[in-house]
Amino acid sequence: EPEVTQTPSHQVTQMGQEVILRCVPISNHLYFYWYRQILGQKVEFLVSFYNNEISEKSEIFDDQFSVERPDGSNFTLKIRSTKLEDSAMYFCASSELTDNQPQHFGDGTRLSIL
Amino acid sequence: AQSVTQLDSHVSVSEGTPVLLRCNYSSSYSPSLFWYVQHPNKGLQLLLKYTSAATLVKGINGFEAEFKKSETSFHLTKPSAHMSDAAEYFCVVHGGTSYGKLTFGQGTILTVHP
Numbered sequence: 089e090p091e092v093t094q095t096p097s098h099q100v101t102q103m104g105q106e107v108i109l110r111c112v113p114i115s116n117h118l119y120f121y122w123y124r125q126i127l128g129q130k131v132e133f134l135v136s137f138y139n140n141e142i143s144e145k146s147e148i149f150d151d152q153f154s155v156e157r158p159d160g161s162n163f164t165l166k167i168r169s170t171k172l173e174d175s176a177m178y179f180c181a182s183s184e185l186t187d188n189q190p191q192h193f194g195d196g197t198r199l200s201i202l
Numbered sequence: 203a204q205s206v207t208q209l210d211s212h213v214s215v216s217e218g219t220p221v222l223l224r225c226n227y228s229s230s231y232s233p234s235l236f237w238y239v240q241h242p243n244k245g246l247q248l249l250l251k252y253t254s255a256a257t258l259v260k261g262i263n264g265f266e267a268e269f270k271k272s273e274t275s276f277h278l279t280k281p282s283a284h285m286s287d288a289a290e291y292f293c294v295v296h297g298g299t300s301y302g303k304l305t306f307g308q309g310t311i312l313t314v315h316p
Contacts, residue, residue: 092245119302131246131292131306144303179245183302190236191304195245 094194111180208307225293
């Protein structure tokens, strides 16, 4: 069965540094998402992406965050200048459509900011 | 706006006994509802989905859920727990108006005792 793959599985970064989290969505999917889960808290929506542009973003997704689909397979989340509170598990997801179609999630990248 | 409340943060059962994980939702629109499961150090795996067809939904691994509009509930059940069911379970609502944004409950950790 096709999978969403995320790399790296764990990223350790110094505060203030830039970090790029990478995802390869399922190949025939058109919609892409990032979520995050801070330890002990709910999974939170960050951003959705379709047709090479952001469809929707949450209030968490401020100017420090950006997403890109640099080629036909990868989908990336960049945090420009990381803060301690960015430490979380970041999940990438993809779906064929939005309504009624489930999102398929990767195993996540654990981001630790020191 | 939509929200999800999982009524139990932890549920503990003995192997072979029934499982009940409770979920209530709030949505301004006719919702799509999902249950996802997360095993340790793994991503979110779809268990089942409700998308306005049959109110009793069957999923993988013997799980099922019943959509009750009058009670705004979508409880997850399984007749007989297995040790491999031990994981964290998330009730999730898709509001239908946005580009695929999912809203998660806080999760229920299921422990299965031998």
